[in-house]
Amino acid sequence: MNDNELDDLIRDTLQRDAMLDDIQQQVMQTLKRDARRAQLRQWCRIVAFSFGLPLVAVVMLMPVYYMVTTFHNVYVTASMAFYFIAVIGALVINGNNFSDNIVIITPRGGLTNGNGSQGTSLEVQRKQKS
Secondary structure, X not given: OOHHXXXXXXXXXXXHHHHHHHHHHHHHHHHHHHHHHHHHHHHHHHHHHHHHHHHHHHHHHHHHXXXXXXXXXXXXXXXXXXXXXXXXXXXXXXXXXXXXXXXXXXXXXXXXXXXXXXXXXXXXXOXXXX
């Protein structure tokens, strides 16, 4: 092996290292971007659920209130009460299935993953469905 071949090997090694560093930077940028997008989607979902649930409840229950106050009939009132119970039940079921990955910050500053187990980082494990 002469000096030219050794120089070529060193140059190839340095180029490969530079290429690996570029790939590593691109991977890290992609991971950070994906993490930011996931966090933004989670917050958008929380906001949509927080404002959407009361809005849906009001829109669905206003006709019930109108019909009960307008028609003073036992059958209408009973059917609207059944409708009211069904709407509330559907909202409760959907609220329970809302998200498995919500991070809850406890008053002591610790992180939990929604089922009470403590976490040491922002990564939260998916709750086990029972």
